[in-house]
Amino acid sequence: MSLIVQDSGLLTLMQTLDPTDSSAGNEYNGACDRLAHQLANRLVGNDVAEPTIEMTLQPATFKFTEPTIIALSGADFKGICREREIFTNRIYLFDRGDELVFESKSRGNRLYMAVAGGIEVEGSNVLQSGDEVTMRRNYTAHHDEIFNMMKRRSKVNWGVDTYALVEVYLSDTYHLVKRPDVPEEIYDALESGEYTVRNEKNRVALYIRGPEIDFENAGVEHAGVKGGVHIADNQPVLALNDFNKHTTAPQVGTIPSYHMHKLAQKSADSKIHFKCIDAADAHANLYAHHLWVKSLFKAIDYKLSKELVKEKM
Amino acid sequence: MIFANGDCYITYQQGDLIDKNVRRDIEKGFMEKAHQYLDELMTTEHTLTFKYSPIKVMESHNTIEPFDLAVDEVRRFLTRMEFSI
16 A cells, blocks of 8 residues: 555655665655654664655655655745645554645745655656555554553644744744855955845755856865855856756855754745855854754653653543 | 865865766775765866765864864875875
């Protein structure tokens, strides 16, 4: 039994947390929004690195063929199933024959769906209408407890509150780690203006427009790193997960990993402000972010264990 | 020059081209041995870029300044490959 993709939406992929080699020739370059990927998995009791389904801009429609526990995280899409509203960052049980469709969104670009026990695909990881996503059913005792709890109520009345995630997603300010070969005037110019997302080449790069950056191309071939900020036609181009392996477009800096979650959620017309910092500051911020994620996951585990204890009493 | 390219990468960059055979040997040398903190190597005509996990370094050494420790490993690796920077 499986999960059937009834309508594939705009771009729906099965995606791993980190880049992963695939013998089937699939491109697993990692989830663009790593936090949402991990959060969805944590809510359903999976290992945070289990593959999820990454949906961009217009999510897919799914039909469930057996009782399935899922959680959604990332862009704030509202789902509907048999007149039941489905929200992000909560746990839901779907029954055989249930269909999940998505309606409006208030913010964000990418939605991640984790399935308790894990999923896999036989062919391409780019999902098309009619494709089946196989349930791995790698259930642990913890999954069994969640299933037993959900059978009685099909959803829990708590989730990760929007307020908890505001700090990570809502700001338009992006840190940019400086490079030693870029003059300070370039950073002054980048910081002084407001940029607007023009468009995204799917998972490859975000093209933004704003004050022109006049930076001479020294002809250096750069490695394409995630978060790299390059200048093409006097405008910044921000590298995402599937960016070119190398490029001659001059690189002026790199957005640190802790700001890539919210970058992955930017869509056309979103605003971007740069704040240029040194690597040492980026590392201090990264560690603070790491501690925050750990405490968020601990809070999820605590709430879930409290629900499970209540259920047993 | 060698520098922190963001929070997870260390890049060595030079103006002259890096010889194709030297690049190939460095890539091979990187694949052949296990590394303490370095996860990945990307090479271009002018750069060698190493990906590492700063959190792993921070937690192993109880520090929030992982760059120096990771760059030491890069230098040791390049010295072993007889590549002067």
